[in-house]
Amino acid sequence: MANGTTIDSGGKQDVDGIASGTTVLAGGMQQILADGAAVGATVSSGGQQTVYGTVTGTSIDNGAMEVVYFGGTASATIVSNGGAVFNSGSASGTQVKNGGYDFPQSGGTEIGATVSAGGQQVIFAGGTASGTVFLSGGIGFVQSGGMASGTIVSGGAVFNSGTASGTQVLRGGVDYPQSGGTEIGAIVSGGGQQVVFAGGAATGTVLLSGGFAFVQGGGAASGTIVSSGGAVFNSGSASGTQVNSGGFDYSQNGGTDVGAAVSGRRPAVRVWRGERDGAEQHGI
Numbered sequence: 001m002a003n004g005t006t007i008d009s010g011g012k013q014d015v016d017g018i019a020s021g022t023t024v025l026a027g028g029m030q031q032i033l034a035d036g037a038a039v040g041a042t043v044s045s046g047g048q049q050t051v052y053g054t055v056t057g058t059s060i061d062n063g064a065m066e067v068v069y070f071g072g073t074a075s076a077t078i079v080s081n082g083g084a085v086f087n088s089g090s091a092s093g094t095q096v097k098n099g100g101y102d103f104p105q106s107g108g109t110e111i112g113a114t115v116s117a118g119g120q121q122v123i124f125a126g127g128t129a130s131g132t133v134f135l136s137g138g139i140g141f142v143q144s145g146g147m148a149s150g151t152i153v154s155g156g157a158v159f160n161s162g163t164a165s166g167t168q169v170l171r172g173g174v175d176y177p178q179s180g181g182t183e184i185g186a187i188v189s190g191g192g193q194q195v196v197f198a199g200g201a202a203t204g205t206v207l208l209s210g211g212f213a214f215v216q217g218g219g220a221a222s223g224t225i226v227s228s229g230g231a232v233f234n235s236g237s238a239s240g241t242q243v244n245s246g247g248f249d250y251s252q253n254g255g256t257d258v259g260a261a262v263s264g265r266r267p268a269v270r271v272w273r274g275e276r277d278g279a280e281q282h283g284i
Contacts, residue, residue, distance in 0.1 A: 001017055001018045001019070001020070002015070002017075002018075002019045002020070002022070003019075003020050003021055004020070004021045004022070004023075005019065005021075005022045005023070006022075006023045006025065007022065007023070007024045007025065007028035007029065007030060007047070008025050008026075008027070008028055009025065009026055009027030009028060010027055010028070011027075011028045011029070012028070012029045012030075012031065013029070013030045013031065014031050014033060014036075015030065015031065015032045015033060015036035015037070015038055015053070016033040016034075016035050016036045016053075017035075017036060017037075018036070018037050018038075018039070019032075019036070019037070019038045019039070019041070020038070020039045020040055021039070021040050021041070021042075022038060022040075022041040022042070023041070023042045023043075023044075024041065024042070024043040024044070024047035024048065024049060024064070025044065025045050025046075025047050026044075026045040026046040026047060027046065027047070028047045028048070029047070029048045029049070029050065030043070030047075030048075030049045030050070031049075031050045031052070032049070032050065032051045032052060032053040032054070032055055032072070033052055033053055034052045034053050034071065035053060036052075036053040036054070037053055037054045037055070037056075038051075038053075038054075038055045038056070038058070039055075039056050039057060040056070040057045040058070041055065041057075041058045041059070042058075042059045043058060043059065043060050043061075043064040043065070043066065043083075044059075044060075044061050044062045044063075044064050044083075045062050045063060045064065046062075046063045046064060047064045048064065048065050048066075048067065049064075049065075049066045049067070050066075050067045050069065051066065051067065051068045051069060051072035051073070051074055051089065052069050052071060052072045053072060053073070054072070054073045054074075054075075055068075055072075055073070055074045055075070055077070056074075056075050056076055057075075057076045057077070057078075058074065058077045058078070059077075059078045059079075060077060060078065060079040060080070060083035060084070060085060060100070061079070061080045061081040061082065061083040061100075062081050062082055062083065063082045063083065064083050064084075065083065065084045065085070065086060066079070066083075066084075066085045066086070067085075067086045068085065068086065068087045068088060068089040068090070068091055068108070069088055069089055070088050070089055070107050071089055072089035072090070073089060073090045073091070074087070074089070074090070074091045074092075074094070075091070075092045075093050076092075076093045076094070076095070077091065077093075077094045077095070078094075078095045078097065078100075079094065079095070079096055079097065079100035079101065079102060079119075080096075080097035080098055080099055080100040080119075081097075081098065081099040081100065082099050082100075083099075083100050083101070084100070084101040084102075084103060085100075085101070085102050085103060086103045086105060087102070087103060087104050087105060087108035087109075087110060087127070088105045088106060088107045088108045089107070089108060089109075090108075090109050090111075091104070091108070091109070091110050091111070091113070092110075092111040092112055093111075093112050093113070093114075094110065094112075094113040094114070095113070095114050095116075096113060096114065096115040096116065096119035096120065096121060096138070097116055097118070097119050098116070098117055098118030098119060099118055099119070100118075100119045100120075101119070101120050101121075101122065102115070102119070102120070102121040102122070103121075103122050103123075103124060103127075104121070104122075104123045104124065104127035104128060104129050104146070105124045105126065105127050106124060106125060106126030106127060107126055107127070108126075108127045108128070109127075109128050109129075109130070110123075110127070110128065110129040110130070110132065111129075111130050111131055112130070112131045112132070112133075113129065113131075113132045113133070114132070114133045114135065114138075115132060115133070115134045115135065115138035115139070115140060115156065116135045116136075116137065116138050117135065117136055117137025117138060118137055118138075119137075119138050119139070120138075120139050120140070120141070121134075121138075121139075121140045121141070122140075122141045122143065123140070123141065123142045123143060123146035123147065123148055123162065124143050124145070124146055125143060125144060125145025125146055125162075126145055126146070127146050127147070128146070128147045128148070128149075129142075129146075129147070129148045129149075129151070130148075130149045130150050131149075131150045131151070131152070132148065132150075132151050132152070133151075133152045133154065134151070134152065134153045134154065134155070134156030134157070134158060134173065135154055135155055135156055136154070136155030136156060136172060137155065137156060138155075138156035138157075139156060139157050139158075139159075140153075140156070140157070140158040140159070141158075141159050141160075141161075142158065142159070142160040142161060142162040142163070142164055142181065143161055143162055144161050144162055144180050145162055146161075146162035146163070147162060147163045147164070148160070148162070148163070148164040148165075148167070149164070149165045149166050150165075150166045150167075150168075151164065151166070151167045151168070152167075152168045152170065153167065153168065153169045153170065153173030153174065153175055153192070154170040154171070154172065154173050155170070155171070155172035155173055156173055156174075157173065157174045157175075157176065158174075158175050158176065159176045159178055160175070160176060160177050160178060160181035160182075160183060160200070161178045161179060161180045161181045162180075162181060162182075163181070163182050163184075164177075164181070164182070164183050164184070164186075165183075165184040165185055166184070166185050166186070166187075167183065167185075167186040167187070168186070168187050168189070169186060169187070169188040169189065169192035169193065169194060169211070170189055170190075170191070170192050171189070171190055171191030171192060171210075172191055172192070173192045173193070174192070174193045174194075174195060175188070175192075175193070175194045175195070176194075176195050176196075176197060176200075177194070177195075177196045177197065177200035177201060177202050177219070178197045178199065178200050179197060179198060179199030179200060180199055180200070181199075181200045181201070182200075182201050182202075182203070183196075183200070183201065183202040183203070183205070184202075184203050184204060185203070185204045185205070185206075186202065186204075186205045186206070187205075187206045187208065187211075188205060188206070188207050188208065188211035188212065188213060188230070189208040189209075189210065189211050190208065190209055190210030190211060190229075191210055191211075192210075192211050192212075193211075193212050193213070193214065194207075194211075194212070194213045194214070195213075195214045195216065196213070196214070196215045196216060196219035196220065196221055196236065197216055197218070197219055198216060198217060198218025198219055198236075199218055199219070200219050200220070201219070201220045201221070201222075202215075202219075202220070202221045202222075202224070203221075203222050203223055204222075204223045204224070204225070205221065205223075205224045205225070206224075206225045206227065207224065207225065207226045207227060207230030207231065207232060207247070208227050208229070208230055209227060209228055209229030209230060210229055210230070211227075211229075211230045212230065212231050212232070212233070213231075213232040213233070214232075214233045214235075215232065215233070215234040215235060215236040215237070215238060215255070216235055216236055217235050217236050217254050218236055219235075219236035219237070220236060220237045220238070221234065221236070221237070221238045221239075221241070222238070222239045222240050223239075223240045223241075223242075224238065224240075224241045224242070225241075225242045225244070226241065226242065226243045226244060226247030226248065226249055227244050227246070227247055228244060228245055228246025228247055229246055229247070230247050230248070231247065231248040231249070231250065232248070232249050232250065233250045233252055234249070234250060234251050234252060234255035234256075234257055235252045235253060235254045235255045236254070236255060236256075237255075237256050237258075238251070238255070238256065238257045238258070238260070239257075239258040239259050240258075240259050240260070240261075241257060241259075241260040241261070242260075242261050242263075243260060243261070243262045243263070243264075244263055244264060245263060245264025246264060247264075249262070
């Protein structure tokens with residue numbers, strides 16, 4: 001067992017046992033082998049930690065990086081200030097702070113990351129992230145071929161060109177399905193927004209009171225459920241919208257709405273130079 005080791009430029013530590021409290025500086029490397037484990041390492045100023053085994057509580061900053069390979073496991077990593085995590089293995093509980101980057105790559109799985117102001121998570125093709133929480137100022141990008149599930153957007157923003165499911169958009173959060181992106185089963189609550197860009201698609205979005213969806217020209221939404229106090233503004237293509245009592249469906253200039261079902265005591269569909277086909281209204 002090695003404790004408190006400092007690795008300078010050109011130095012390398014291969015860990016096949018247990019290393020604790022290691023400091024890795026510019027040009028240094030700590031390599032955790034398949035049977036090795038590291039606890040509480042600090043990697044800064046261009047240093048590097050490569051993970052084939054298990055690491056816990058690594059701090060990455062100031063241009064340093066952690067590289068988690070297939071079969072490697074990282075938990076409770078803290079990344080900030082120009083640091084980055086490249087994950088092709090398994091990571092959990094990563095904290096991405098101001099200036100930090102989290103990159104789930106092909107084969108990589110990320111569970112329960114938290115991305116705060118100034119931090120970014122970018123999910124590459126073949127990478128997956130589950131249960132990421134984006135706080136105010138945190139930003140996420142799901143690239144084509146990437147997958148995100150159970151994301152919570154609370155004051156941050158997610159730009160999705162891949163596949164996302166079960167996203168929860170809270171007050172101040174924005175969910176952007178972009179060209180090539182598919183969003184399934186999002187829930188948008190008070191003060192949250194979903195904006196479907198051209199080439200993006202959203203299916204089964206639920207808009208709660210104060211939740212809003214904007215379908216831009218070239219965007220598509222299907223099976224949206226609009227609850228009381230929620231609203232959808234459609235300049236693209238919508239189908240199968242369910243507008244409950246107190247909800248609002250606005251077909252705007254250029255928008256097409258097919259097969260909407262409206263229930264409640266007052267009309268909830270408004271058309272401004274858009275098209276509405278097959279809308280059905282229930283109630284008094």
